[in-house]
Amino acid sequence: GNSVTQMEGPVTLSEEAFLTINCTYTATGYPSLFWYVQYPGEGLQLLLKATKADDKGSNKGFEATYRKETTSFHLEKGSVQVSDSAVYFCALSDQGFQKLVFGTGTRLLVSP
């Protein structure tokens, strides 16, 4: 079945550091890929998405590129802020039903 694997956390960075959170997936066909962010005590917010190979999703300085050849969708940001501290979830939805399958999440901690 479909699955998503994320790097273990927590990821601890200083403010203005470069961020990469790795995400790989297993799926049949051509899934859509998503990054969601969850702040403490809140629900999930859609951060960015990509619907086909080589698409780049971007939002709030975050980027991720849909790489079909490596089945990856790594999240990057050039300069993180303390306010980016949260848990980040990679997810995919299949072509048919669009049920989201999530990774286990990666906690990001940014210190001043």
Place this chain on the structure above:
Amino acid sequence: DTGVSQNPRHKITKRGQNVTFRCDPISEHNRLYWYRQTLGQGPEFLTYFQNEAQLEKSRLLSDRFSAERPKGSFSTLEIQRTEQGDSAMYLCASSPRTAQGYGYTFGSGTRLTVV
């Protein structure tokens, strides 16, 4: 548009009691989903509705769980005879019918603690 609303935000119940949660989706979204999230894990799919029809249920949804969406608007998730293992965050999400690549809008969740 106030987004997806879930009530209550928190629920503490004794083992064996029944609980019911409510989700109000974005009004123009006809698909509604329930997910469960335990500590340190990603959300797991429970069930989904298109309008009032419940189209799929996960094996995670035991016979003690039931979900409804009367008239295709709000939805309720009921857990009967709660167990400690039911303690989790229950998330509701909604999307338009053609959700391919759209992504869902999630509510803030209902955190259930069974004592």
